[in-house]
Amino acid sequence: MSLDRTDVEKIAHLARLDIAEQDIQEYAENLTDILDLVDQMQAVDTTDIKPMAHPMDAIQRLRIDEVTEGNQRDQLQTVAPAVEAGLFQVPKVIE
Amino acid sequence: MFEKTLAELAQGLASGEFSSVELTRSYLDRIKAEDGALNSFITVTETQALAQAEAADQRRAAGDAHAFTGLPIAHKDIFCTQGVRTSCGSRMLDNFISPYNATVIDNFNTAGAVSLGKTNMDEFAMGSSNESSFYGPARNPWNNDCVPGGSSGGSAAAVAGRLAPAATGTDTGGSIRQPAALCGITGLKPTYGRVSRYGMIAYASSLDQGGPMARTAEDNAMMLNVMAGFDPKDSTSIDKAVPDYTLTLNNSLKGLKIGLPKEFFSGEIDPQITAQVQSAIREFEALGATVKEISLPNTHLAIPAYYIIAPAEASSNLSRFDGVRYGHRCEDPANLEDMYKRSRGEGFGEEVKRRIMVGTYALSEGFYDAYYKKALQIRRLIQQDYVNALAEVDIIMGPTTPHPAFKLGEKSSDPIAMYMEDIFTISLNLAGMPGMSIPCGFTNGLPVGLQLIGNYFAEERLLNAAHQFQQATDWHKQTPAS
Numbered sequence: 374m375s376l377d378r379t380d381v382e383k384i385a386h387l388a389r390l391d392i393a394e395q396d397i398q399e400y401a402e403n404l405t406d407i408l409d410l411v412d413q414m415q416a417v418d419t420t421d422i423k424p425m426a427h428p429m430d431a432i433q434r435l436r437i438d439e440v441t442e443g444n445q446r447d448q449l450q451t452v453a454p455a456v457e458a459g460l461f462q463v464p465k466v467i468e
Numbered sequence: 469m470f471e472k473t474l475a476e477l478a479q480g481l482a483s484g485e486f487s488s489v490e491l492t493r494s495y496l497d498r499i500k501a502e503d504g505a506l507n508s509f510i511t512v513t514e515t516q517a518l519a520q521a522e523a524a525d526q527r528r529a530a531g532d533a534h535a536f537t538g539l540p541i542a543h544k545d546i547f548c549t550q551g552v553r554t555s556c557g558s559r560m561l562d563n564f565i566s567p568y569n570a571t572v573i574d575n576f577n578t579a580g581a582v583s584l585g586k587t588n589m590d591e592f593a594m595g596s597s598n599e600s601s602f603y604g605p606a607r608n609p610w611n612n613d614c615v616p617g618g619s620s621g622g623s624a625a626a627v628a629g630r631l632a633p634a635a636t637g638t639d640t641g642g643s644i645r646q647p648a649a650l651c652g653i654t655g656l657k658p659t660y661g662r663v664s665r666y667g668m669i670a671y672a673s674s675l676d677q678g679g680p681m682a683r684t685a686e687d688n689a690m691m692l693n694v695m696a697g698f699d700p701k702d703s704t705s706i707d708k709a710v711p712d713y714t715l716t717l718n719n720s721l722k723g724l725k726i727g728l729p730k731e732f733f734s735g736e737i738d739p740q741i742t743a744q745v746q747s748a749i750r751e752f753e754a755l756g757a758t759v760k761e762i763s764l765p766n767t768h769l770a771i772p773a774y775y776i777i778a779p780a781e782a783s784s785n786l787s788r789f790d791g792v793r794y795g796h797r798c799e800d801p802a803n804l805e806d807m808y809k810r811s812r813g814e815g816f817g818e819e820v821k822r823r824i825m826v827g828t829y830a831l832s833e834g835f836y837d838a839y840y841k842k843a844l845q846i847r848r849l850i851q852q853d854y855v856n857a858l859a860e861v862d863i864i865m866g867p868t869t870p871h872p873a874f875k876l877g878e879k880s881s882d883p884i885a886m887y888m889e890d891i892f893t894i895s896l897n898l899a900g901m902p903g904m905s906i907p908c909g910f911t912n913g914l915p916v917g918l919q920l921i922g923n924y925f926a927e928e929r930l931l932n933a934a935h936q937f938q939q940a941t942d943w944h945k946q947t948p949a950s
Contacts, residue, residue, distance in 0.1 A: 381825070388783060388828040389790070389805070390821055391813025400825065406884050407826050411772040414842050417849070424844030425851060427674055427704065428660045428900020429924070434703055448567045454797035461792050464801050 374408040376401050469494055470630040471947065474539055474687040477633055481528065481538045488528075488538030492521035492582050495540050499584065499631045508606045508616075508626040510545045511553050512585035520582040527580055536694055537580030542632040544623050545586035546593055547678070548667040549573050556669045557589040557601040557619075560795045560815030570667025571699045572636060572678055579694045584632055588622025591817045592786065593643055593671045595619050596889045599880050600819040607876070608651060609948040610914055614873035617647030623681050624651035628948060634682035634691055638668060640675045641774055642868075642893025645905040648681055649868035649917020652907045654934065654944060655681040656688045659924050660900035661706035663692075664699035670785040672778035673704070675897040684944055685906065685934035689713035692927060708925065716928045717935040722756035724933065725861040731767040732866030732892055732919075744909030744916040745867045748937070752865070755936055762861060764853040769846050770895035771887055776830050776843035777898070782820075783827030789815060822883065851899040858901075858923040863933055867892055868905040868917030892919060902927050906934045907943040915946075 376384075381400045385392045392400060446459055455462035469491070472480065480486050496514050503509055517540065524538035548554045548566040550573075555561045569577070576583070588606040590598055598621025599605045606622040608614040609629035616625040620637030624647035627635050637644040639657035648655030656679045663678040670676060680691030693714065698707040726749065733742060753759060791797035791811030798814055801807030816824070830839035857864060870891055879886045896903045901924055908918035918937075922930045938944050 376829075380829075384825045384829050384832070387832060388824050389787075389808040389812055390816070390824060391809040392821070393813075400822065403822055403883055404825060404829070407775055407822075408829075410884055410887070411775050411839065411843070413772045414769060414776075414846050415838070417769065417846060419842060419845035419849070422845040422848055424841055425848035426844060428851065429706065431661070431704060431706070436700070445567070449793075451567060452564055452794040454791060454794075463792055464803050464807055466804050 374405065374412060376404045376408065470498060472633070473684050474633050474682060474690050475684070477539055478535060482533070488521040488524040488582060489518065491538065492517050492540045492584070495584055495632060502629060503631060505612055506607050506609060506625050506629050506631065507604055508588055508622040508629060508631060509542065509585045510555055510557070510588050510603050510622065513552055513583060516552070517582050517584050524580045524582060534579045535690060536576070538582065540582040540584050540632065541576070542584045542587050542623060542626050542635040543573065544589055544620050544635065544637050546589060546638055546669045547573050547636060548669065549583070549586065552586065554586065554669070555602070556593070557591040557603065558815065558817065558820070559602045560789050562602065563796065564794055568667060571664035571701060572668065572695055575694050575697070581694070587626055587635055590619035590621065591820050592669070592782070593619040593638055593640055594782070594819050594823055596642070596646055596886050597879065598622065599876065600817055602817060605876055608873045610652065611873065613875055614914065615650070615876055617650035617873065619643040620681060621647045624648055624653055624655070627651070627653045627681055627683060630947065634680065634687050636678060636695070637681045638676055638678045639897065640671050640778060641897050642890040644679050644681060645868050645893050645903055645917065645919060646890060648905040650873040650915065652915030652946060653681060653683055654685055654688055654904065654906045655679065656692065656904045656927065656930065657896070657902060658692065658696065658927055659902045661704055662902070662925070662927065663695045664697070664702045664705050666699055666701040672781040673785060674781060675778060685931050685938055686714065686717055689717060689931045711928055713928055713931050716932050719932050720756060721752065721933060721936050724752070724757040724863065726752060726757050726759045727762035727857055727861030727864045728759060729762050729764040729767070729857070729864060729866055731764050737867060737870045738872060738911055740911035741867050741870070741872065741916050744911065745918055748908035748918045749865060751937060751940060752933070755940060760861065762857045762864070764857060764895070766846065766849045766853050767895055770850055770898060771891060773843040773846040773850065773898060774894045775826065775887060776839045777847065779823040779827030780830050780840050781827070783824045783831065786820070786824055819883070847898045850895050854899040854901055862922070862929060864921040866919050868919040869893070872911050872914035872916060896921055900924065902930060904930045904934055906937060907946070909943060
């Protein structure tokens with residue numbers, strides 16, 4: 374598997390990452406090397422092997438639907454880049 | 469004082485030989501004097517540390533001291549600490565003053581521990597050399613031209629350099645065990661789910677696990693006593709009683725069955741490391757253990773599977789850093805997409821971007837079965853190798869790393885060469901079992917680590933074996949010249 378400039382640009386867009394023009398070639402090479410490394414997996418027959426997502430095969434724990442924590446909005450927004458009247462500010466998205 | 473273990477310092481506090489304030493001040497002074505060379509701390513919390521030490525001394529005077537009360541330690545800068553910058557080694561979180569505590573931090577606070585500060589690390593725990601830190605690399609106390617390992621490199625360097633008696637770390641593919649080996653200290657990655665991940669900034673959620681790093685197995689046991697336990701705030705935390713890990717340290721090793729995987733003793737390994745590990749195993753035989761060769765046939769597939777699973781989970785976990793609610797936001801965004809892209813492009817370093825892109829690609833439309841599903845199937849094969857082997861033996865042993873600490877810059881331009889340094893540690897995270905690294909010798913003046921691997925929740929047995937080895941040897945007592 375070999376990735377080119379267009380692939381890198383597409384992946385960077387999907388990941389919402391700004392990549393400098395002069396770095397694209399190096400990313401293409403590095404990502405190609407990594408994909409070559411992981412391609413060793415393709416030589417293994419894994420038919421009928423159940424994928425393992427969690428070491429203990431644990432299932433999602435549920436709890437009673439009740440309020441356990443109070444509102445901490447002001448405290449949590451102390452680290453926000455831009456806040457007004459308790460709302461997170463972002464660039465305009467609706468014309 | 470700086471050569472004392474946590475256990476010895478605890479005795480000194482209990483007997484009144486020194487106070488926590490005196491002890492804490494000594495360490496803070498030493499950090500000031502010595503950390504310029506090591507760069508093992510990102511943030512030193514002097515004011516908070518002295519306040520905690522004073523509170524610990526008062527608590528002791530009131531007759532309410534816990535075994536850990538007044539002991540100063542350092543925390544990897546991946547654990548959210550209320551009111552303190554928690555950077556995760558990234559420009560993205562350089563301005564992040566955590567509004568809450570990780571459960572691990574809460575646990576140490578409840579026990580009355582003192583936090584000296586937050587240690588250096590590879591950015592978002594992605595790395596094996598500490599060179600991907602936004603704050604510059606930490607350095608190996610045994611040779612300042614060498615890396616301390618990673619990602620918990622600052623914690624390992626601080627403990628080995630005697631700037632803290634112990635520190636917390638996290639291990640996703642070897643990030644506790646590998647730096648412990650390269651810096652000549654003792655570190656433990658617990659069973660997945662044993663230590664709460666709440667407030668521990670996520671890299672690869674199904675692999676990440678916090679654990680102790682200190683000079684001795686006994687100190688690791690004291691720390692794990694504080695760190696381990698069920699946490700309702702972590703949905704992957706396991707609800708299982710926590711033993712007192714210090715009570716079984718002195719059990720005899722007579723009859724202990726040790727397995728040596730042939731895959732860990734072949735291929736490209738420093739011959740001095742193999743020799744030191746074999747001599748350590750003879751020491752275990754002298755302590756009453758028996759040894760047999762075993763096989764973990766899928767070992768060579770661990771790095772390929774890891775470099776799909778971990779980046780895939782990272783690409784999802786790190787999507788939360790979007791410049792909206794916390795972390796870095798770019799100047800004057802033209803629109804929302806521009807804000808996402810530039811905030812992330814500026815906030816993340818190269819290795820983090822590389823892994824986000826690999827993960828994004830592996831999870832993108834049309835590739836899921838070939839990469840992610842395949843990697844999860846291989847993961848089960850690797851787990852089965854360990855389950856089968858641990859049905860025959862009690863502990864698996866081998867080298868922690870194929871090479872000792874390497875020079876700064878030696879591997880930083882070749883990601884694959886860097887990844888290969890984790891060949892012996894990474895499979896254990898995929899399996900979810902506990903593992904340790906303990907010092908067992910030197911090669912060219914650099915420490916060598918012996919890895920001990922046990923079955924799920926076999927931390928007591930690992931700590932017991934490591935402690936008995938440390939009663940019979942003095943590798944863990946060696947100090948780098950400073």
